């Protein structure tokens with residue numbers, strides 16, 4: 463059993479406590495120091511007591527928060543591939559015993575028996591130190607990525623979604639006549655970190671890509687859009703931009719009304735990737751015409767969650783590529799750094815925030 467300083471909540475009741483905690487569920491003999499942990503809506507939802515699916519590790523009265531992390535190897539234990547000082551990203555989902563979990567695809571767990579670090583039944587990474595095993599650690603190939611490799615976890619979700627998009631788009635010829643995606647249009651709903659990571663990825667594939675919200679956005683966001691060749695549209699005043707149709711819509715808002723507004727803009731063979739979750743969003747109505755639209759146009763709507771270890775590796779490659787561009791604004795996706803003791807990170811969100819990160823070293 464180890465004792466470490468960290469931030470815990472009592473799931474699903476909520477609240478947050480900074481202090482010393484005894485950890486009983488770490489598995490593996492690699493000792494790690496946490497450098498950074500990202501804060502996302504799930505952490506805030508858990509602290510607010512809104513996420514009824516969250517639960518403490520078995521027999522424990524609290525759970526250490528945090529699933530987006532960057533760690534440093536203090537002691538590689540029995541690892542043959544990691545050395546002291548290496549940077550690593552821990553995998554969030556830990557497998558159960560279903561057929562998907564047994565092949566390393568706990569992101570597609572078929573019976574719900576997997577655990578998620580910092581969310582469901584396994585302590586997370588918002589703490590000074592943790593132990594893990596090689597199987598669940600992904601080495602950061604490039605030490606210069608220290609300042610932004612904490613974005614690996616949110617980026618790996620996008621890499622998996624691209625895999626799913628690749629499979630689904632094969633139901634017809636989706637690419638342009640020259641085999642690229644030139645001229646194809648992608649719209650990403652939302653202007654948070656995941657929306658940017660999706661939009662940057664689809665733009666890299668050759669899509670003409672827009673990111674959209676129901677209000678204007680700050681200069682930092684506009685500059686990132688400009689650099690990565692993304693258009694920003696405030697759809698509350700300009701829906702006309704989308705009148706020519708969209709080939710791929712990615713939703714990060716979880717808002718059904720907005721989702722169906724953009725669904726109605728999908729071109730033939732169009733694909734809608736649902737990623738955002740918002741159990742508190744207002745309901746919307748869907749008509750027979752909407753169903754006809756889906757059938758007549760061969761539309762696909764799909765949900766995608768989490769990702770596998772391979773997607774963490776792909777995410778690190780992608781982040782390295784973006785981070786090494788000349789004058790890259792990638793680090794500007796991280797808009798605020800917090801001390802672990804500052805619990806306001808869970809309760810306040812500045813409108814200019816894209817990604818908030820807690821610094822542990």
Ligand code: NAP
Pocket residue numbers: 502503504619651652653654655656657674675676714715716717720736737738739740766767768816
């Ligand atoms: P986020 O920062 O909260 O981003 C959500 C974005 O949606 C914000 O920019 C928000 O804008 C925007 N939005 C909300 N309602 C909208 C509407 N009606 N029209 C347009 N935009 C709207 O969260 P994130 O970290 O980027 O993550 C995105 C979503 O994915 C969250 O719901 C998160 O819970 C979910 N998620 C899913 C997975 C998965 O595996 N599927 C994994 C991680 C996260 P405002 O801030 O202006 O409201």
